[in-house]
Amino acid sequence: xxxxxxxxxxxxCVSPVVAQGETPAPISQKATPSTSRRTEPVPVHGTxxxxxxxxxxxxxxxxxxxxxxxxxxxxxxxxxxxITRGQLDSMMDTASSDATLAARQExxxxxxxxxxxxxxxxxxxxxxxxxxxxxxxxxxxxxxxELLAAALYSKLTQQAENVPEMVTRKxxxxxxxxxxxxxxxxxxxxxxxAAESGxxxxxxxxxxxxxxxxxxxxxxxxxxxxxxxxxxxxxIKAGLPSTRLNTMRRRNLxxxxxxxxxxxxxxxxxxxxxxxxxxIFKLESKTTLPVAAVxxxxxxxxxxxxxxxxxxxxxxxxxxxxxxxxxxxxxxxELFPIPVLSRSAGRPGKGPDRRSRLMSGARRGTxxxxxxxxxxxxxxx
Numbered sequence: 001x002x003x004x005x006x007x008x009x010x011x012x013c014v015s016p017v018v019a020q021g022e023t024p025a026p027i028s029q030k031a032t033p034s035t036s037r038r039t040e041p042v043p044v045h046g047t048x049x050x051x052x053x054x055x056x057x058x059x060x061x062x063x064x065x066x067x068x069x070x071x072x073x074x075x076x077x078x079x080x081x082x083i084t085r086g087q088l089d090s091m092m093d094t095a096s097s098d099a100t101l102a103a104r105q106e107x108x109x110x111x112x113x114x115x116x117x118x119x120x121x122x123x124x125x126x127x128x129x130x131x132x133x134x135x136x137x138x139x140x141x142x143x144x145x146e147l148l149a150a151a152l153y154s155k156l157t158q159q160a161e162n163v164p165e166m167v168t169r170k171x172x173x174x175x176x177x178x179x180x181x182x183x184x185x186x187x188x189x190x191x192x193x194a195a196e197s198g199x200x201x202x203x204x205x206x207x208x209x210x211x212x213x214x215x216x217x218x219x220x221x222x223x224x225x226x227x228x229x230x231x232x233x234x235x236i237k238a239g240l241p242s243t244r245l246n247t248m249r250r251r252n253l254x255x256x257x258x259x260x261x262x263x264x265x266x267x268x269x270x271x272x273x274x275x276x277x278x279x280i281f282k283l284e285s286k287t288t289l290p291v292a293a294v295x296x297x298x299x300x301x302x303x304x305x306x307x308x309x310x311x312x313x314x315x316x317x318x319x320x321x322x323x324x325x326x327x328x329x330x331x332x333x334e335l336f337p338i339p340v341l342s343r344s345a346g347r348p349g350k351g352p353d354r355r356s357r358l359m360s361g362a363r364r365g366t367x368x369x370x371x372x373x374x375x376x377x378x379x380x381x
Contacts, residue, residue, distance in 0.1 A: 057086030062112040067119040081115060153339055160306040163299045171298050172291045179294050180250045182259055183284040185223040185243045187213060188277045189230055201234060209233065210271045210278035217268045223282060238283070261286065304338050311336045 055061075062083040070315070092099055093109050099107075126132055131229045189210050191203050213226050223243040231240055250261050260269070263283040272279045291298075315336055 041349050055085050057089070059085045061085050061088055064112060064116055064119075068113055073248075083112065110274050139328060156307055157303075157339060160303040163302050163306075167302060168298050169291060169296055171302060172294065176288060177261075178251055179289040180286060181289060182246050182250075182261055182286045183247055184245045184260060185282040185284055186245055187217065187223050187243055187280040187282075188225055189213070189234075189240065189279075190236065190238075190277050191275075201236075206234065207271070207278060210280065214268060214271055217280060217282060217296075224344065231247050308338050311338070 035159075060082050062081075064081040064083075065127050066079055067081045068079045088104060088108050088111070091111070092104050096103075121127065127136065189206050190201060191206055194203055209230055213230055216226055227243050228240060232237075250258055253260075260281055260283060263269070264285075265283055267283050269281040272281075303344065318335070320335045322329070322334070324330070324332065327333070
């Protein structure tokens with residue numbers, strides 16, 4: 001347990017270094033070097049940076065003479081601790097399996113310093129100080145509980161990752177509408193604002209123009225040409241927006257906006273009266289993503305569901321009452337939160353993306369231009 005306590009202390013010190021590197025993956029506990037997934041050699045840097053040599057996992061990185069586990073007070077000079085590259089990687093993976101080489105090098109130095117200082121402290125009998133001994137006991141117990149909690153989530157996550165192919169396809173069949181995508185055109189006419197002449201736009205006039213444009217849209221006129229015509233007719237000096245929106249998923253839209261998925265290709269909406277503009281939509285096309293394209297997304301959903309179900313089953317007798325006043329929270333936090341699993345773009349269960357809401361821009365829009373309502377930059381016509 002002494003090593004667990006030392007490791008916890010060193011990891012807490014080196015965590016800022018890890019944070020400065022690449023974004024760490026979810027924490028996975030490594031009990032021994034043999035359980036570490038990092039088995040590939042690490043390139044030698046420093047004075048041998050130009051060399052193609054690599055360091056095997058068994059290569060000693062730090063050798064501490066006079067330091068052993070549970071170092072005796074009268075330890076001889078022959079007593080030593082050898083820390084290999086594989087051992088350091090295994091311990092570092094506890095904090096982040098994707099830690100950079102620089103972070104791992106920093107960790108090696110910090111860990112060696114901590115072991116050395118701890119050994120000297122034991123020789124000075126500091127571990128016999130009641131206050132220090134009590135602190136060590138508390139830290140060791142906390143480290144033990146954290147390791148056990150991480151081990152529980154790691155075990156359940158690994159079990160949940162094995163999603164049979166037939167289960168994936170069954171979910172796809174039952175939720176096929178969730179994987180619909182549409183191509184939309186959006187024609188927008190500002191309700192208020194100033195024209196090139198300096199006069200303010202008249203809401204009645206712009207509404208009349210919107211009704212006229214919808215008739216032309218129903219007749220098959222090009223949306224971009226209609227957008228250009230209305231800006232010219234009303235003398236709007238703002239930059240001409242594109243009417244082509246990026247491809248959109250049903251699940252990324254609000255309930256109000258999902259009604260466009262029920263349109264038929266070529267169908268044109270009524271004139272929608274929004275706070276900042278009159279808007280007309282047209283469905284260009286609608287398709288369904290194939291199961292191969294959304295397999296990872298489906299598996300992420302199923303993994304989270306399986307993990308949640310398993311946690312609820314094995315921990316059904318564990319409850320908590322939180323003091324919400326002290327926590328300054330409106331509702332009680334989840335006692336067993338589901339860890340973030342690997343996901344494809346767009347997280348399952350996530351609410352509509354603000355950037356993809358078709359009409360959010362119009363609600364927040366300026367008086368002279370319909371803001372971008374697509375998921376990315378507007379595509380050219």
